[in-house]
Amino acid sequence: DTEVTQTPKHLVMGMTNKKSLKCEQHMGHRAMYWYKQKAKKPPELMFVYSYEKLSINESVPSRFSPECPNSSLLNLHLHALQPEDSALYLCASSQGMVSTEAFFGQGTRLTVV
Amino acid sequence: QKEVEQNSGPLSVPEGAIASLNCTYSDRVSQSFFWYRQYSGKSPELIMSIYSNGDKEDGRFTAQLNKASQYVSLLIRDSQPSDSATYLCAVYNYGQNFVFGPGTRLSVLP
Numbered sequence: 287d288t289e290v291t292q293t294p295k296h297l298v299m300g301m302t303n304k305k306s307l308k309c310e311q312h313m314g315h316r317a318m319y320w321y322k323q324k325a326k327k328p329p330e331l332m333f334v335y336s337y338e339k340l341s342i343n344e345s346v347p348s349r350f351s352p353e354c355p356n357s358s359l360l361n362l363h364l365h366a367l368q369p370e371d372s373a374l375y376l377c378a379s380s381q382g383m384v385s386t387e388a389f390f391g392q393g394t395r396l397t398v399v
Numbered sequence: 400q401k402e403v404e405q406n407s408g409p410l411s412v413p414e415g416a417i418a419s420l421n422c423t424y425s426d427r428v429s430q431s432f433f434w435y436r437q438y439s440g441k442s443p444e445l446i447m448s449i450y451s452n453g454d455k456e457d458g459r460f461t462a463q464l465n466k467a468s469q470y471v472s473l474l475i476r477d478s479q480p481s482d483s484a485t486y487l488c489a490v491y492n493y494g495q496n497f498v499f500g501p502g503t504r505l506s507v508l509p
Contacts, residue, residue, distance in 0.1 A: 319496070319497075327501070328487055328499035328500060328501055328502055329443065329487075329499055331496060331497065334496055342496060374442075376442055376443070386431075387433060387445050387448050388433070388445070388489075388497060389445060390435075390442040390443050390444070390445075391442060392441070392442050393441075393442045395440075
């Protein structure tokens, strides 16, 4: 089983809203990632959690706030987003911080209006 | 800046032909290499991983790695229209995480 589950699949939010994206995996993976992908571009790394600790923040604006409540769950809290933040948000997980494969969830298509 | 480059597309091949996708990377200490397939509007799907020099075959897919030349490729034999997608090369460095190339769009013509 290589399933990473993301909810919701689609989200439309206003610039003053607060919303959260959720990601869950039950593969025992200890590294979890958030990526942002714009149309016709490769995924762009936002955050990495390793063993439930934030290990990489790629200078992401504070309107994006990650949270890792436990080893299976990863959240991305959104607040005061801008229309240019509209994108496909991808969660991925891998076994650890060594050379292993990363598996992606289906993504959340976010539209900021 | 660690970079991953891929041959620019779109790449068009007839059904049944071999599709060849190429990728080069700049960081000599890169450890792991992956090919992802991404259909339009969908998330990336891992199709191959390769860690050591040489070839690795899985069904119609063959990944080739040459660390001395900093080059990794993906061959798709007997290409099918369902193979039409964007193929992303990803390189992993411990502590750096995954760096993706820009992707090559493949079109398999019936």
